[in-house]
Amino acid sequence: MDLSNEQALSRKRLNWVAGGILLGLLNTFAVATYGALGASRNYVVVDGFIARLLGSDISTANSYLSQMPSQADWLLMVGLGMIVGGFLAALATGTLNMRSVPRLWISRFGDSKPKRFASAFAGGFLLLLGARVAGGCTSGHVLSGVAQLSIAGFLFGAAIFASGIPTAKLLYRKKES
């Protein structure tokens, strides 16, 4: 995809003010109907489902997995909906993007697929390990937690930027300027 296409694509985006207000309203709707938005718990639930399908008993024997629901609940459907919502929004606006390596990544690390897939996998591993140690992620602890004025949410929000910013700066250090 060339640069002019990229710019046209980003110009088609929803601006941050409208997006922010819409997401705030959606979070209000969620809390008014069933509960606060969250994403990271679903990974543990799906791990339990996969274990059960494979005939493993760890979904009941493991002290953490056994605390998770063994059937689809409201929050799991939110996670499934996010995949569908991303697909539908991209389809409706002609922004479906089957690329393997992001453009910014190529500009710094080259276009090797295995290299990018390894970083994406390792990043995902750390994301969910950290989120589950903390008991929530950007959605549960910050979007929902801070909005509900939870002190844990403020602490988690500070911690993710405290390591995320230096890590990103380190990954993209030097190189022209």
Added chain:
Amino acid sequence: MILGFLTIAQAAGETANDTVGIVGGTGARAIIFGLVTGIAFGAILQRVGASSYGMIVNMLRLKDLTIMKFFFLAVGAGSLGIYLVDAVGTAHIGIAPLYLLGITAGGLIFGVGWALSGYCPGTSLVAMGEGKVDAAFTVLGGLAGALTLALTWDWIKPALVDPLNYGPKNLPDVLGVKPLLVATVLTAVIVIFVMYLDRLGKSHKPTTGETRGTTASS
């Protein structure tokens, strides 16, 4: 992939009847509301560009704060909305327990994964839906990371979760002030802060050669 996910969910549901850990219920209405809420959540994140590696990494590099402004504004608008609902009716508010070690350590680990993948646990799902192949690897890595936590939980809990654990703590209780007042002040502070960030971004743009990088959409 989506069909497979549903099949897994249904197959797993048939084998169990317990109610442990359920969030928001498992009835038909809860399932439909969850799906619709998730679709709207995913669509908003996709339309704003929050499921873009370039937008997230450029935010963490402090080169383009669009997603930070979007997200902070969403927190503020949500806070005001939630406590307005709470003031006039029933809101399903759930405050997470505050345990200093695990939340700090978990957050620091999360931040490294965030910068490395360019996604969050939620935005990786959205990006996967958009067709981005690397996001599917982040989701797989996430499943492995969550499983690793589950398998080590008996060691992690006494080390990081049980000590310095103050239970659910929210700001209004600690301050002894009405929640709606705290939410209103937080929202006002956030609005002023994102307006400041926006002004900062606008005064920076023409003077740097970084504007190209800010349009990175993938």
